Amino acid sequence: MIKTMEQVTTIADIRIHIKEAKREGKRIGFVPTMGFLHEGHLSLVKAAREMCDLVVMSIFVNPLQFGPNEDFERYPRSIERDSEMASSAGVDLLFTPDVNEMYPRPILTNVSVANVTAPLCGASRPGHFDGVATVVTKLFQIVQPDYAFFGQKDAQQVAVITQMVADLSMPIEIVPCPIVREADGLAMSSRNVYLSQEERTQALVLSESLQQAKKWLEEGMALGEIKDSVIQKISERPLASIDYVEVLRFPDLEPVTQEKTGQSIMIALAVYFGKTRLIDNLITEIR
Amino acid sequence: MIKTMEQVTTIADIRIHIKEAKREGKRIGFVPTMGFLHEGHLSLVKAAREMCDLVVMSIFVNPLQFGPNEDFERYPRSIERDSEMASSAGVDLLFTPDVNEMYPRPILTNVSVANVTAPLCGASRPGHFDGVATVVTKLFQIVQPDYAFFGQKDAQQVAVITQMVADLSMPIEIVPCPIVREADGLAMSSRNVYLSQEERTQALVLSESLQQAKKWLEEGMALGEIKDSVIQKISERPLASIDYVEVLRFPDLEPVTQEKTGQSIMIALAVYFGKTRLIDNLITEIR
Structure with missing residues (x-):
């Protein structure tokens, strides 16, 4: 049947x-x-x-x-x-x-x-x-x-x-x-269809900066510095306009008051490309 | 079994x-x-x-x-x-x-x-x-x-x-x-136990004034006048302190803008006796 x-x-x-x-x-x-x-x-x-x-x-x-x-x-x-x-x-x-x-x-x-x-x-x-x-x-x-x-x-x-x-x-x-991504790393979203070709290319900065942030975290960079560096990295793309870049405790989404090893955190991004607002995030822990 | x-x-x-x-x-x-x-x-x-x-x-x-x-x-x-x-x-x-x-x-x-x-x-x-x-x-x-x-x-x-x-x-x-009442008309409530003997006696004014309001309504009294008369009647009891007396459309509890025959209405009361707040109501329709 x-x-x-x-x-x-x-x-x-x-x-x-x-x-x-x-x-x-x-x-x-x-x-x-x-x-x-x-x-x-x-x-x-x-x-x-x-x-x-x-x-x-x-x-x-x-x-x-x-x-x-x-x-x-x-x-x-x-x-x-x-x-x-x-x-x-x-x-x-x-x-x-x-x-x-x-x-x-x-x-x-x-x-x-x-x-x-x-x-x-x-x-x-x-x-x-x-x-x-x-x-x-x-x-x-x-x-x-x-x-x-x-x-x-x-x-x-x-x-x-x-x-x-x-x-x-x-x-x-x-x-x-888990997040499902395109082959090049862009998180799948129904809103990706809004993107022009040039926006689509520059939008890779979301997943790239999250991967970079993970490396920085593994290298022992402080969370504040990671946040600033991610903002810097995204800002280099001329079509990107940042809504937010945040590092929060996960899953309660409270500010990270103490950077303790093993603490689960989320690095979360929202970035406009033209009128299109994309989000992405990485959940990991402090090493 | x-x-x-x-x-x-x-x-x-x-x-x-x-x-x-x-x-x-x-x-x-x-x-x-x-x-x-x-x-x-x-x-x-x-x-x-x-x-x-x-x-x-x-x-x-x-x-x-x-x-x-x-x-x-x-x-x-x-x-x-x-x-x-x-x-x-x-x-x-x-x-x-x-x-x-x-x-x-x-x-x-x-x-x-x-x-x-x-x-x-x-x-x-x-x-x-x-x-x-x-x-x-x-x-x-x-x-x-x-x-x-x-x-x-x-x-x-x-x-x-x-x-x-x-x-x-x-x-x-x-x-x-439906509301269940004591033999003398007081609506049953767990809070009735708070009442002193004198308060209990005077609290009968709630059910009595609702019954009176129903008669007034049947006699064709306007809703505004009924409301004022109920307030007057309750105020005659020295231990009573009115929280509200309202006549509203039922069941949406909006103000009655037009007094149309057949319109369902609720006459609702909340009255303090000392610290005890009692409520009662009557749902009926405009004749």
């Missing part, structure tokens, strides 16, 4: 599938996405495939997590291509609601997470993580997964969701998956 | 019971309480008993929903008596976590609901409904009920939870249950 992927667009319809899977005792794995799929998303599906009996993917460009001057309208969308990729990758159930299905009336409920949302993208994009926490909570209520899979490229998002799941005792295990 | 009630104090333990009930396809009914049970709570258990296969009650005095100068510390507690009452009423599973079990670390996640939380108790008790929405979300994640039962005495709470469940697509049906 060839198993075919089911695609549903309404909450009522997906509930029917979920109920049946629960009744059959299936372990449900969930991969929430905003679509325009790439190898990063497919690696999440692969991880879900290995751990679960039913793999559910959602594709929903969530307006709540975009600021008023951000790229909600022009965010790349390609449901047909996504659907084929999801099916090939082993998704069992694809949930593709439109905005009206998810928010038939203005949503009055907001889920917010303090502390871990304060630095980095939380500081640059006010309200972003409220939008993420709220939609992920809603999707979790709809899909009721046993496991949910998130990419470490959005490491702060993983930290926010992990905190939220623990705080609210959601019966879900969050599985963070 | 005599069915005995199970009592558990940890999230890990209740999850075992819930998992088993889910596997057996049982419909789970949930009655969240702060304990010091009275007939109002037991009416919720009765409703749950009729609709569900497994009735779960929680008893947890939730610090998040008390303001800094409110009665969290002195809120009446009596777990042993509660446990006997719950068992007699037909509760199958009693969940009595302590604060450390529910909030082992300071909780960083907050669930808030806009609009319906703005007037009435939301205005008088800043942060109260954030605390309610957050703990109810957490309890819902733990108990995973099919139905949850709430008393209409806390009508605004019912409105907040109903809004939250709809907004976040929680797979739960909220069942509001």
Whole structure:
């Protein structure tokens, strides 16, 4: 029997599938996405495939997590291509609601997470993580997964969701998956499609400077100096405009007050190329 | 076989019971309480008993929903008596976590609901409904009920939870249950125990003025005049100090802009007797 992927667009319809899977005792794995799929998303599906009996993917460009001057309208969308990729990758159930299905009336409920949302993208994009926490909570209520899979490229998002799941005792295990990169090192992102050829070339400075930072760390360079050197290195690219370069304690994203051996840290970058904002990060420890 | 009630104090333990009930396809009914049970709570258990296969009650005095100068510390507690009452009423599973079990670390996640939380108790008790929405979300994640039962005495709470469940697509049906009153009309409340004999007598003005308001409404009195008359009536009791008297559209708790026949409205009262704050309400429609 060839198993075919089911695609549903309404909450009522997906509930029917979920109920049946629960009744059959299936372990449900969930991969929430905003679509325009790439190898990063497919690696999440692969991880879900290995751990679960039913793999559910959602594709929903969530307006709540975009600021008023951000790229909600022009965010790349390609449901047909996504659907084929999801099916090939082993998704069992694809949930593709439109905005009206998810928010038939203005949503009055907001889920917010303090502390871990304060630095980095939380500081640059006010309200972003409220939008993420709220939609992920809603999707979790709809899909009721046993496991949910998130990419470490959005490491702060993983930290926010992990905190939220623990705080609210959601019966879900969050599985963070490694960043997937292009052959030349650029972290995969749906937003890479925005880049001009010249921007694409200069954007390599993100992964390159993270690799360089790791070497500097191994050589014993102090964190403050590493941060300054990364800023210097990125600034040499004329099309790059730095949003932030930060070195924080991981996973609580607090400032590093003491440089102790074995302390997990994250070096996180957000850099604009034109209107395109790219992020990348490296999680490592102090030697 | 005599069915005995199970009592558990940890999230890990209740999850075992819930998992088993889910596997057996049982419909789970949930009655969240702060304990010091009275007939109002037991009416919720009765409703749950009729609709569900497994009735779960929680008893947890939730610090998040008390303001800094409110009665969290002195809120009446009596777990042993509660446990006997719950068992007699037909509760199958009693969940009595302590604060450390529910909030082992300071909780960083907050669930808030806009609009319906703005007037009435939301205005008088800043942060109260954030605390309610957050703990109810957490309890819902733990108990995973099919139905949850709430008393209409806390009508605004019912409105907040109903809004939250709809907004976040929680797979739960909220069942509001009628206010249960003492023989003389006083709405049952765990806080009634705070009242001195004289306060208890004068507190009858709440239910009496609501009944009077209903008559006035039937006689065609305008809502503004009804509100003023209720304030007048309560003010005649020397020990009464009004927090609010409001007439609002129901269930969205917006101001009544047009007095249309058939329009559902709520007349809601909060009145202090000494340090004890009592609430009561009447939901009816404009004739």
